[in-house]
Amino acid sequence: MVSVSRDRADLLAAEFVLGSLDRAARRAAARRYEEDRDFADRVDLWAERLFPLTQAMSSELPEDTVWAGIEAEVNGQTAAEAAAQSVPVPRRAFPFALLGWGGTALAAALALFLLTPLSVEPPRRDLVASLEAADSGLAWEMALERTEGRLTLQRRGAWPAAPDQSLELWLISAEGRVRSLGLLPPAAEAALALDDQALESLRPGATLAVSREPLGGSPGAGPSGPVILSAGLRLP
Known part of the structure; x- marks a missing residue:
């Protein structure tokens, strides 16, 4: 597991996206x-991360009197004067305002998220093996598709x-246990289905x-x- 720390700039970028900053802090962040290109990249990344949360929120704009009150504060009017003059006006939301209306609830969730160390699962890579006989030109390239539970096979050279x-x-496990994974098909490209026990044993x-066996496989x-090819499993 890898612990990923987050600095103050990352937290500020997230709060800016949520719209949870006070006026002075919001202006400074804007x-x-x-x-600051690095800060802008952080803001854009948080906007991308948090945008899916807005899909679960119903679309709702404040009453016109709220807009009037905002304009009153900006223009120095009293709230009563602004309300009396208010008329419905279509408005285009600031890009981050999509998150701002639900900012308080999202900010609480974000705080918990940011204070919790993030665990990143290392990517799980499939295993491969190259079975090759240089003198004959015969070779099999094999790759494990663990999520599909199969081993893909690609042969080069004539069927031997x-x-x-x-x-x-x-399959000879790391502990030395031997088990059959099945008969190889004569097709140049094929796949073998694997059971859970085989999947567990297939590792570096x-x-x-x-x-080479009698028809139908080993008795x-x-x-x-005779064993004509062998190779160890490795990570790609």
Whole structure:
């Protein structure tokens, strides 16, 4: 797990997007947004992060008397004078105002979010193996698609088994346990479905091997014929 810290600039950018700053702080943040490219990037990122929250909020504009009161404060009028003069006027919201009307509730949630260390799960990479015999040109490229529960196979070179033979794929776990993953299909590109136990064993340190067997596969719990290719699993 990776702990990600957030500095004051990040918190200020988030509060600016939410509209939870007081007038002086909001004006200062607006100036900083115009002058500080790093801060502007933080603001834009928080706007992108928080915008989906607005989709759960009903669209609602304040009464015209509220707009009149705002204009009164700006123009020095009394609230009564502004209310008497108010008429409905269509208005375009400031970009961040989408979040501002619900800013108080969102700010509380944001505070909890910002004070909680963020855990970032490392990306889970699939495993691959290259089974190759340089002298014959035969090779298999194998990749584990863990979420799909399958192993994809891509063969290069001619099919190296007689009509009365099968090729079987084996998994040797890091602990040395051997199990069959099934018969390899003759197609150049194919996939093998894997059960949960096989998926658990497929990790770095394990080995994949291909053996030549009687038609239908090995009669025993392990390879009965020669192992023609093997390779360890690795992260890409």
